[in-house]
Structure formats: C-alpha cells, structure tokens
Amino acid sequence: MEAASRMTLCGICKQKRVCCSAVVWCTECHNGLCAECQNNHDVSMTNHSTITVEGYLNLPPFIKSLPLVCKEHNKKLEKYCFDHNTPFCFLCNEKYHGCCAAAVVDLDTMIPNIKSSPAIENMGIKLKEIVGILQKLRLDRSENLLKLKENRTKIKNKIELFRKNINEEIDNYMQDVDLALEKTRTEIDQLLGNIVKREGQMLELSEGITEIKSNATNLQIFLGTKQLEKTLDSADNFVHSVINSNSLDTISIQSDTELSLTNPIFDLNKYLTVSTTRQPTIKEFMPPNLKQVQTPILKDTKVTLNHQFNIKRESKNLAISGLCVMNNNDIVFADSNSDRLIIHDKNGSFKFEFYTEQENSFDITQLDDVTVAVTSGDDEIYIVDLSDKKVSKTLQTKDTCYGVQYSNGAMLFTVKEKGIRKISMSDFKSKYIYKSNISWGSYITTFGGNVCFTNRELHTVTLVDSAQNIIWSFSNKNVLQQPYGVTSDIHGNIYVAGYRSNNVVKISHDGKSGVEVINHGSNIDCHLRAISYVEQTKQLLVTSEEGTVFVYDIK
Structure with a gap:
C-alpha cells in the first residue's frame, strides 16, 4: 500500500496527470478519491467501503503498511494459518500449507465481526x-x-x-x-x-x-x-x-x-x-x-517409555489432534485432516475406523462406554456412538469450539476469543463458565471442580475455579512453548504437551512447580500434541500430530 502524506492526492486523477486532493480513501482500492471520482467509484464499486482521508492518515503506520495481497503471487489474501501465523492466498495453500488443514481458517469467516x-x-x-x-x-x-x-x-x-x-x-x-x-x-x-x-x-x-x-x-x-x-x-x-x-x-x-x-x-x-x-x-x-508463576523444579517424577505404536494412516497428511481412552482401554483418536475416528486397542493394534461424514474433527472426550463427543474446530460438536458407528446427534454451538472434556454430566469446551462453555447433557442447555480471550486451538482438562486450559499464543497454562477466579497461571518459555493437549492425575498434577518445544511438562497442583518430564528434541517428524493420563494403569499416553503414540509409565 502506498503511504499517504498529510496531503493525499486522488489516485485516479493522478493517473490522468491531474493534481486533485482526495476527500475519501477506498479501503479496497487503496487509493484516495476526490469528490468527482468518489461519485463514479460509488456507482461502479458498490461493495467497496470508504473512510475519510483524515481517518486513513490517523491510522497507526503499522496498520497502513500491512500487505493486503500475497507478496509472492499478488493475489487477494483469503485464508489464515495459525500454525505459521500468516495470511495467504489460494496459490500458497497447496505450496506451503498442505499439512495445516486444522490450523487454517477462511478470512471471510474471521473478520466480519472483528471490530x-x-x-x-x-x-x-x-x-x-x-x-x-x-x-x-x-x-x-x-x-x-x-x-x-x-x-x-x-x-x-x-x-x-x-x-x-x-x-x-x-x-x-x-x-x-x-x-x-x-x-x-x-x-x-x-x-x-x-x-x-x-x-x-x-x-x-x-x-x-x-x-x-x-x-x-x-x-x-x-x-x-x-x-x-x-x-x-x-x-x-x-x-x-x-x-x-x-x-x-x-x-x-x-x-x-x-x-x-x-x-x-x-x-x-x-x-x-x-x-x-x-x-x-x-x-x-x-x-x-x-503476574505469572515462574518455575521451581520438581525432582520426584520418573517417566519410562513402555511401548510405542503408529496409528493407521489414511494418507501421508495424518494430523492427530485429540485422543481419549475408553473404559475398556481402547484408544480413540481424532484426525483433524479428515472426518475419521481411529480406534486401537491398549497394545496398539488397529481395531477399526469410522468416518463421521462431517467436515472435520479436533478434540474428543468419552461420554459413556460406547459414546464419545467430538469437537469440529468449527461451530459443531458431534455425539458419536462407536458401537453403531454413527453420529447420533449434532450440537450447534454457534461458536468455534476446540478442546473438550466431559465431567459430572456436562461437556466443557474452549471457545476461541470468548472463554469456556458448559453444555448439560441432560437438557443440552449451555452457558459460559469462564469468559476470556482464549486462543485458537486451546485444550482443556478438569480436576476437583477446577478447570485448566492452555493458550498456545501466550504459551500459558491457566487454572480457574468455579467462580471464574484465576488460581494460577504458568508460563516459562524456556520449558514450555505452544502448549496444546493437557491432562491431569488424581492429585491435581497437570501434564501439558508442548507443540513447539516438543516435550511434556508436569505442573504441580498449586502451579508453583514444573518440570520437563519428556523431551523429543528437534525431531521434525514428531510434534507432540494430544495427551491423556490413565489412572488405572498409571500411564501417560502422548500422541504426535504425525500419528506416533508413546505410552509412558509414571512413577
């Protein structure tokens, strides 16, 4: 975008080599318009909006300098990737963002109500x-x-x-x-x-x-x-x-x-x-x-790899974003690059897969012995009967939902930029139990009536009580970066999967202590994302986005 001076000329008149002061600025054409050109412009460009030149000049410089078209292809920016934190055009999608389906949104759906x-x-x-x-x-x-x-x-x-x-x-x-x-x-x-x-x-x-x-x-x-x-x-x-x-x-x-x-x-x-x-x-x-809690170090956690296995693939672009362990110890995985739910037994053997025939899936939680709830990463939650292999009910949330946890007869799920909502499974009535600007891709867990959620953009893990009070907030980029999946044990200890730091961090129940208990280093083919603690076996299941499952014994 061409930066305007305190006296902005009409862009159309300037092309005709006529010097005429602009009275408005078109936010679509990125040009100043004089009164005469404005009239013609408003007739031919009815979907364009204009602001006063003074309003444009008063915008902060970094806003005026933002590129609104793709630098590489000179095409309109249509989508935004949260994994790469960048907007892109349709030509960039296949070239740079083929594996980012779960993190990509249409800008047209994101910006209408952003003001x-x-x-x-x-x-x-x-x-x-x-x-x-x-x-x-x-x-x-x-x-x-x-x-x-x-x-x-x-x-x-x-x-x-x-x-x-x-x-x-x-x-x-x-x-x-x-x-x-x-x-x-x-x-x-x-x-x-x-x-x-x-x-x-x-x-x-x-x-x-x-x-x-x-x-x-x-x-x-x-x-x-x-x-x-x-x-x-x-x-x-x-x-x-x-x-x-x-x-x-x-x-x-x-x-x-x-x-x-x-x-x-x-x-x-x-x-x-x-x-x-x-x-x-x-x-x-x-x-x-x-204020944020800093990190003394825990010394008493011993983690040993019991075994690992690979989830059955449908394509090379497998992206596991959620998992839950059923009462019979079967493990259900959600593939955010498709509508698949993939079921393996506790030893890692593949049992079956199920296509929900919905657009996408993000996180998953068990409701009963044969039923799970799956968030879409959009405005729907699917209730899935695994025994019948069908979607028994679809809940419209009207908000973009991500991490989900079933607790005491209700589903709790994170809502981008709004907070945490609760849906009663008896009458399906919902309400916000915590309001906050939560980032895209936040996960959630519960213990003792409290709710713990991650914020990948701020690199924080936060615990709140039922009265919406923050009990503690944990942040230490030296230990944990881009926290995704989160789970807890019966003692209230929190285990968090760091996506960028590629590790698992254990946070004590009071938020005052934390330590890295698992580290996968700089392995480019392994980004830890989904996580679940199994109390019966004292095991921690950690899944990479690429589809490798690690089963750790916790002592």
Missing part, C-alpha cells in the same frame, strides 16, 4: 497496562539516579572537610567516586533508555487502538491484532525480564571509611576506597492480573 470482538478491546487494555508498568519503571530508575546524585553530594561534603590538607589525594579519590557513579549511571541509563523506548512504542500503539477500531478495515484489524500480539508478547517478556532480574536493585555509592583528621594516614590508596552496593527493590510493579 466488536473482545480481542482488540483486550489488547487496548493490555497496552495501557504495559504503558503504566513502563512508566513506573522509568520513574523508579529516575529516582535512583537522583539518589545517586544525593549519595555523591553527601560524600563530597565529607571530603571537603578533609580536602584542606590532602587536596591532591582527595581529588584522586573523587575521581574514583565519579568512576563508580558513571559505571552505575551507565547501567541505569541503558536500562532507562530501553524502558523509555518501550514505553513510547506501547503508548503509540495504545493511542492508535481507537483509530484502528474506527477506521481500519476488518482485514487490517485482524492482521494488525496478530502483529500486536507479537509486539505485546515481546513487551511482556521485556517487563518480566527487568522485574525478575537484578536490574531494579537500588544502587548506591558510599565512602567505606569514616574520615577524620585524627586518623593516621600512611597509604591513602588503601585508606580512601569507594564501593557500590545493591539492595533488591521491595516495590510492586506488576498488577495482580499480570
């Missing part, structure tokens, strides 16, 4: 929160600089009383003081510069939220929110790294010796010394809702 979506509102709130934190950090470091100056003034006053007799030596001593001051000031100035820079970036983005909602196209908003998520993630990491390191220690300089003319001085180099001390800050910078 009213809570996602952009939540980003505006998050931006303001980070700006507030950065302002506090800037003030704290500025106050420390003032304190350092006060330290120097106090030392200088003491030195002046002593300077009369040893003027030359005292000057050397003051140089040491200034060197110490300069060293600590440089450290703080560097951090303060980074803080001020981040604060400016966040403030600019925050101030642009209103203009984005008012003037940006739905596509611009959708693509912009994805870029904002990356920017927020970077800023969030920066804030946590500053707070959790020793960067906010209160730095002081002082004289280590009580100066007195009565003291015998033989070696001034040893007598006059300068030292720097650091005292950890006791100030609170993070609001309670932004």
